[in-house]
Amino acid sequence: xxxxxxxxxxxxxxxxxxxxxxxxxxxxxxxxxxxxxxxxxxxxxxxxxxxxxxxxxxxxxxxxxxxxxxxxxxxxxxxxxxxxxxxxxxxxxxxxxxxxxxxxxxxxxxxxxxxxxxxxxxxxxxxxxxxxxxxxxxxxxxxxxxxxxxxxxxxxxxxxxxxxxxxxxxxxxxxxxxxxxxxxxxxxxxxxxxxxxxxxxxxxxxxxxxxxxxxxxxxxxxxxxxxxxxxxxxxxxxxxxxxxxxxxxxxxxxxxxxxxxxxxxxxxxxxxxxxxxxxxxxxxxxxxxxxxxxxxxxxxxxxxxxxxxxxxxxxxxxxxxxxxxxxxxxxxxxxxxxxxxxxxxxxxxxxxxxxxxxxxxxxxxxxxxxxxxxxxxxxxxxxxxxxxxxxxxxxxxxxxxxxxxxxxxxxxxxxxxxxxxxxxxxxxxxxxxxxxxxxxxxxxxxxxxxxxxxxxxxxxxxxxxxxxxxxxxxxxxxxxxxxxxxxxxxxxxxxxxxxxxxxx
Amino acid sequence: xxxxxxxxxxxxxxxxxxxxxxxxxxxxxxxxxxxxxxxxxxxxxxxxxxxxxxxxxxxxxxxxxxxxxxxxxxxxxxxxxxxxxxxxxxxxxxxxxxxxxxxxxxxxxxxxxxxxxxxxxxxxxxxxxxxxxxxxxxxxxxxxxxxxxxxxxxxxxxxxxxxxxxxxxxxxxxxxxxxxxxxxxxxxxxxxxxxxxxxxxxxxxxxxxxxxxxxxxxxxxxxxxxxxxxxxxxxxxxxxxxxxxxxxxxxxxxxxxxxxxxxxxxxxxxxxxxxxxxxxxxxxxxxxxxxxxxxxxxxxxxxxxxxxxxxxxxxxxxxxxxxxxxxxxxxxxxxxxxxxxxxxxxxxxxxxxxxxxxxxxxxxxxxxxxxxxxxxxxxxxxxxxxxxxxxxxxxxxxxxxxxxxxxxxxxxxxxxxxxxxxxxxxx
Numbered sequence: 001x002x003x004x005x006x007x008x009x010x011x012x013x014x015x016x017x018x019x020x021x022x023x024x025x026x027x028x029x030x031x032x033x034x035x036x037x038x039x040x041x042x043x044x045x046x047x048x049x050x051x052x053x054x055x056x057x058x059x060x061x062x063x064x065x066x067x068x069x070x071x072x073x074x075x076x077x078x079x080x081x082x083x084x085x086x087x088x089x090x091x092x093x094x095x096x097x098x099x100x101x102x103x104x105x106x107x108x109x110x111x112x113x114x115x116x117x118x119x120x121x122x123x124x125x126x127x128x129x130x131x132x133x134x135x136x137x138x139x140x141x142x143x144x145x146x147x148x149x150x151x152x153x154x155x156x157x158x159x160x161x162x163x164x165x166x167x168x169x170x171x172x173x174x175x176x177x178x179x180x181x182x183x184x185x186x187x188x189x190x191x192x193x194x195x196x197x198x199x200x201x202x203x204x205x206x207x208x209x210x211x212x213x214x215x216x217x218x219x220x221x222x223x224x225x226x227x228x229x230x231x232x233x234x235x236x237x238x239x240x241x242x243x244x245x246x247x248x249x250x251x252x253x254x255x256x257x258x259x260x261x262x263x264x265x266x267x268x269x270x271x272x273x274x275x276x277x278x279x280x281x282x283x284x285x286x287x288x289x290x291x292x293x294x295x296x297x298x299x300x301x302x303x304x305x306x307x308x309x310x311x312x313x314x315x316x317x318x319x320x321x322x323x324x325x326x327x328x329x330x331x332x333x334x335x336x337x338x339x340x341x342x343x344x345x346x347x348x349x350x351x352x353x354x355x356x357x358x359x360x361x362x363x364x365x366x367x368x369x370x371x372x373x374x375x376x377x378x379x380x381x382x383x384x385x386x387x388x389x390x391x392x393x394x395x396x397x398x399x400x401x402x403x404x405x406x407x408x409x410x411x412x413x414x415x416x417x418x419x420x421x422x423x424x425x426x427x428x429x430x431x432x433x434x435x436x437x438x439x440x441x442x443x444x445x446x447x448x449x450x451x452x453x454x455x456x457x458x459x460x461x462x463x464x465x466x467x468x469x470x471x472x473x474x475x476x477x478x479x480x481x482x483x484x485x486x487x488x489x490x491x492x493x494x495x496x497x498x499x500x501x502x503x504x
Numbered sequence: 505x506x507x508x509x510x511x512x513x514x515x516x517x518x519x520x521x522x523x524x525x526x527x528x529x530x531x532x533x534x535x536x537x538x539x540x541x542x543x544x545x546x547x548x549x550x551x552x553x554x555x556x557x558x559x560x561x562x563x564x565x566x567x568x569x570x571x572x573x574x575x576x577x578x579x580x581x582x583x584x585x586x587x588x589x590x591x592x593x594x595x596x597x598x599x600x601x602x603x604x605x606x607x608x609x610x611x612x613x614x615x616x617x618x619x620x621x622x623x624x625x626x627x628x629x630x631x632x633x634x635x636x637x638x639x640x641x642x643x644x645x646x647x648x649x650x651x652x653x654x655x656x657x658x659x660x661x662x663x664x665x666x667x668x669x670x671x672x673x674x675x676x677x678x679x680x681x682x683x684x685x686x687x688x689x690x691x692x693x694x695x696x697x698x699x700x701x702x703x704x705x706x707x708x709x710x711x712x713x714x715x716x717x718x719x720x721x722x723x724x725x726x727x728x729x730x731x732x733x734x735x736x737x738x739x740x741x742x743x744x745x746x747x748x749x750x751x752x753x754x755x756x757x758x759x760x761x762x763x764x765x766x767x768x769x770x771x772x773x774x775x776x777x778x779x780x781x782x783x784x785x786x787x788x789x790x791x792x793x794x795x796x797x798x799x800x801x802x803x804x805x806x807x808x809x810x811x812x813x814x815x816x817x818x819x820x821x822x823x824x825x826x827x828x829x830x831x832x833x834x835x836x837x838x839x840x841x842x843x844x845x846x847x848x849x850x851x852x853x854x855x856x857x858x859x860x861x862x863x864x865x866x867x868x869x870x871x872x873x874x875x876x877x878x879x880x881x882x883x884x885x886x887x888x889x890x891x892x893x894x895x896x897x898x899x900x901x902x903x904x905x906x907x908x909x910x911x912x913x914x915x916x917x918x919x920x921x922x923x924x925x926x927x928x929x930x931x
Contacts, residue, residue: 079551081858403847418862421829431853431870436844439873446859446866 026497028266028296031118035237038095044068047209050095054178054212057185067198067208074202080336080365081394081426084307085270092272094210096237098154118154118234148259149174151215151231153244158213163227170226172256173218177245180216187218191249195278195315195342203274203336204311207243211276214244219254219285228484230259233275235295235306241272248278250285252318257288259487262295262331268304270333275310283318283345288326290487294494295331302361302390305333312339316348319374323349326482328491329356329366330498338396340369343377343405350379353482355491357498358391358423367397367429372405372438381412384476386495387423388502394426401438408438416446417475419468419502469496513562514545520564521648528618532627536646539631543638552637555820555852556759556791561641561733566703568674569729569756578668579697579723579921583913585666586610588653592671592701593678595651599668607659608692613652613681622654625683629709629737633763637795642735642761645707649681652707657690657716664693664719669700671727676701682708686716686744693911694718699725699755704732712744714768720748721914723921724755728786731757742768742800749909751918752779752790753925759791766796766803766831776808776908778922781817782929783848788813791820792840798831798861807838810905812898814845814929823868824856831861838868843875843901895926 038049047068051061076084100112149163151174158176167174173184181188198208215231235242250256262273273295279287289312298305308331314323325339335358341350352368370379379399387393399410416425427444449471457467472495473480480488511519523533545562546553560567588610589599595612603610611619613626627646633639655665667682678701686692690713700706712718724732732755740746752758764773773796781788796805811819821840842851855868875897883893899922906922909915 406847416857416859418859418864421832421862423862424858424860426859427855427857427868429853429855429870431851431855431872433842433844433851433872435847436849436874437847440871442855442868442870444855444857444868446857446864448862448864 027294031114033112033114034099036097036099037093037237040093041090042092042094042210046094050210050212053095053097054181056178056181059189060181063193063198064209067205070199071202071205071209074205076202080396081392081428082334082336082363082365084334087272087307091239093237093240094243095212096240148228148230151176153213153215153231153233158215166226171220171223172225173216174229175216177214177216177247180247184216184218187249188216188247191278191280192247195280195313196276196311200311203309204276207245207274207276207311211243211245214246214275216246217248217256217258219250219256221251222253224254225256228257228259230261233260233262235271235273239269239271241274244275246275246277248287248289249280250282250287252283252285254285257484258290259484260289260291262293266296266299266304268299270298270305270307272307273309277310277312279314279323281314281316281321281323284320286322287314288324289314289339290326290483292328292487292491292494293331293335297331297362298333298360300360302333305362306331307334308332308337310337312337313342314340314350315342316345316350318345319347321345321348324351324353324482325368326353326479327355328479328483328487328494329354329364330494332364333362335364335366337366338368340371341379342371342373343379344373346374347376348374349377352381352383353479354383355386355476355479355495356383356393357386357495358388358393359498359502360389360391362391364392365394365396367395369398370400370410371398372401372408372410375404375406375408377405377408379410381410381414382478383414384479385414385416385425386419386472386475386499387416387425388419388499390422392424392426394428396428398430398432399440399442400432401434401440403434406435406437410440412442414444415475416444417472418446418448419499465500468502469499472499512544514541516564517545517562517644523648524614524650528616528623529613529626533647535631536627536643539634540640540643540647543640543643545640552793552822556757556789560731560757561703561705561759566675566677566701567731569702569727569731570674571671572699572725572727574726579917580666580695583664583917585664585695587666587668589668589670590651590678590680590700592673592676593650593680596670605661605663607657607661607690608665609656609658610665611654613649613654616654619654621656621685622683625685625709625711626681629711629739630707630735632739632765633735633737639735639761639763641705641733642707642737645679645681645705645735649679649707652681652683655682655684655692657684657686657692660691664695666695666697669696669698669704669725671699671701671725671730674702677703679705681706684708684710684718686710686712686718688714689716691717692719694720696722697725699727699730699732702730704730704734706732706734708734708736710736710738710746712738712740712746714741715743716741717745718747719910721909721918722749723751723918724758726754728754729756731755733759734761736762738764738773740764740766740768740771740773743770744768744772746773747908747910748775749905749918750777751921752777753921754781754785754788755790756787757789759793761793763795764797764805766798766800766805769801770803771800772804774806774808774908776806776905778810778902778905779819780812780922780925781819782814783816784814788817789820790818791822793822795824796826796836798825798827798834798836800831802833803831804835805837806908807840808905808908809840810902811842811851812845812901813842813849813851816848818850818852821853821855821870823854824858825866825868827859827861827864827866829860832863834861834864834866836864836866839904840870841901842872843898844872845875891930895923898926899923
């Protein structure tokens with residue numbers, strides 16, 4: 001009994017600490033580093049220049065140019081419940097690279113210490129401290145230690161990938177996409193654009209034309225990736241758009257868990273981030289993709305912040321493929337993001353767990369698409385939206401059961417929580433059912449923080465902000481539980497931080 | 505317009521219309537025409553028409569549709585009511601009852617050169633209902649309606665008013681516009697039945713004043729080939745109550761829009777519908793589009809829509825609850841369910857919430873699937889023949905929607921029609 005009490009106290013203490021640590025945006029600092037920019041604006045020449053800087057083969061350039069030519073004919077989407085200020089696409093830098101990265105370092109030891117220091121400050125295990133110190137054999141850490149391989153992207157380029165050797169032993173390819181284009185052209189050619197075509201939508205097409213770097217993962221047949229993989233995105237340079245492209249391929253029977261994190265300095269001008277993530281999952285393979293999105297959300301008056309316009313899609317291409325998206329969206333001034341699952345293979349499965357928090361003047365329009373094409377496919381959507389301050393938070397989703405997707409199932413739950421009377425919470429689900437052996441269920445609720453629960457917490461000595469953070473964490477529980485362990489901890493404290501100033 | 509310029513679908517549509525002139529509504533009609541010209545007719549990429557093609561509704565002329573001939577007793581026939589009959593959209597005085605009923609004033613739109621209360625009212629709720637979503641066919645209706653009834657309710661009339669729409673001509677294309685104004689504390693039950701024409705465009709504007717109560721039950725007739733686009737625009741004041749139920753069986757194309765604003769505190773609005781479609785005889789495409797705005801304290805709204813679809817029938821539901829800033833203590837509920845009786849049928853739904861107040865309770869649910877095999881098996885194991893068991897389960901599936909009808913006699917009338925439909929469409 002006593003022990004149980006202690007544990008509970010421990011949990012309380014932790015929550016209280018998390019709440020006490022609430023400060024303003026923690027990652028708002030800037031690294032002073034000499035940068036190499038492409039000229040401002042976008043044109044065929046800029047596309048050629050990016051391709052040249054990455055030392056790409058001709059076919060890649062052609063691919064980019066085709067995308068660019070399509071993009072100039074396209075219009076920005078206006079259907080989301082977002083108020084997007086006009087973006088001047090000619091007033092952005094499309095390529096920014098630390099000067100020291102001009103010659104690609106052959107190993108992490110050659111990486112500019114300033115860059116490494118940046119990632120260290122962000123708390124990323126880019127290179128375990130031992131390795132950093134140059135200790136021989138540090139990569140062969142004792143078994144049982146938790147290891148995460150990281151690909152770190154700084155503005156337009158990938159600065160380093162850890163544990164490459166160890167992964168190679170298992171046959172796993174984990175590198176930047178620019179390296180993959182050079183070293184594994186057959187895989188890139190086969191899969192790039194096969195999930196998110198060049199011409200998919202305005203932002204994805206822009207990305208296809210100007211993406212500068214990103215991560216590439218290939219897990220060979222029957223392989224369970226020996227460690228979690230992770231990419232860390234950092235926008236540092238001013239007036240720069242970040243356009244990274246991630247391609248993950250899980251071959252037959254493979255498994256990988258992939259984590260993504262992102263931050264940016266505090267600035268009062270907005271910055272554009274238009275990424276594409278493509279995941280190909282073959283027979284019996286499984287991919288878990290978890291994101292903690294913590295781009296700078298703008299200040300409490302809505303100045304600055306990242307415009308996060310992202311296209312993420314997983315293609316369960318063969319039988320019994322499985323994908324799970326988990327996202328914690330706390331950052332960005334504007335979020336436009338719908339990680340989707342194409343359930344093509346029979347018996348394939350898609351899951352989407354999301355927490356989206358919008359505070360102050362943030363706007364989020366996010367959700368998922370579950371496109372059931374194969375027989376006996378299953379999908380599950382759990383979305384928790386929290387709005388505070390003057391923020392607008394929208395869940396937008398599609399569940400589609402094609403005539404051929406017989407005996408399929410979908411369950412969707414969207415809950416919204418409102419904190420304060422100036423914010424908005426919206427739900428826009430699309431449901432299309434074209435066969436009768438499938439079952440689709442959708443539930444949504446909107447409510448405010450429960451007064452009884454708050455009163456209980458207050459009666460236990462918490463102040464109002466602590467109490468709200470605790471109740472909100474409870475509200476998000478189902479999604480937090482779906483996250484990998486270290487992400488769950490981070491997400492939990494982020495939830496508290498993101499809601500700072502929203503009460504009273 | 506120069507000969508080189510291509511006529512837009514709206515030009516063509518307007519060219520085929522004759523806009524009645526000279527009455528109290530002339531100003532409202534002109535304004536509606538301007539609205540319509542500004543918005544145009546729904547195009548193929550119109551998000552609000554994502555799942556329903558408007559072509560046949562937009563075309564200059566209706567697709568010919570044969571009236572459905574049956575010797576069956578029309579719905580509501582056994583009830584004591586005041587009958588107002590329109591034959592292909594034309595008022596039939598001989599078949600109608602005299603417009604005399606205590607507590608109620610009835611005038612026809614076509615016969616009201618000057619009518620104080622209706623002058624500012626006609627088209628006003630339709631106009632308000634054009635934001636945030638455009639409803640071109642409603643504007644077209646306000647501009648071009650040839651007739652309709654203008655009802656002002658001051659008391660509690662002893663019996664319901666029944667609008668009966670008879671379809672006789674293959675090419676009739678009636679446009680009717682009704683206005684109903686309930687004064688404080690008044691109460692009215694309005695019944696509507698019949699298909700009206702080959703293509704029917706109808707608008708019903710309802711103002712429910714403080715503490716007034718409005719009940720609406722309609723059955724859209726049994727014609728297989730008819731097409732219809734209907735709009736209800738309602739505004740409910742403090743403690744007012746608005747309840748509407750629609751039964752739709754058959755019909756190539758039906759789009760029923762319902763736009764309600766809860767404008768006063770403690771107002772209540774319930775909208776329900778049961779649609780049964782069998783694509784074996786003719787296409788069946790049924791679209792319920794509902795938009796409820798909460799703009800006052802403590803409002804309650806319910807949307808209950810059920811569809812039973814077979815042989816390629818298509819059901820669409822677009823429902824929305826909008827809670828405006830300050831509309832605290834709102835209780836909004838929405839459920840849309842479809843029963844797909846076979847693999848050809850489709851359900852397409854978009855149950856939406858847009859909420860700008862925090863102290864609210866809003867929820868929606870939507871399910872789509874086949875009949876519950878376990879329940880069917882249970883009934884059969886108890887000796888119920890399979891078709892009867894199916895009918896029983898379908899009726900229980902529809903029960904929540906039918907329960908929205910308060911009057912027991914009306915409810916029985918509707919259930920009887922449902923049972924008859926199920927008996928006719930076995931297998």
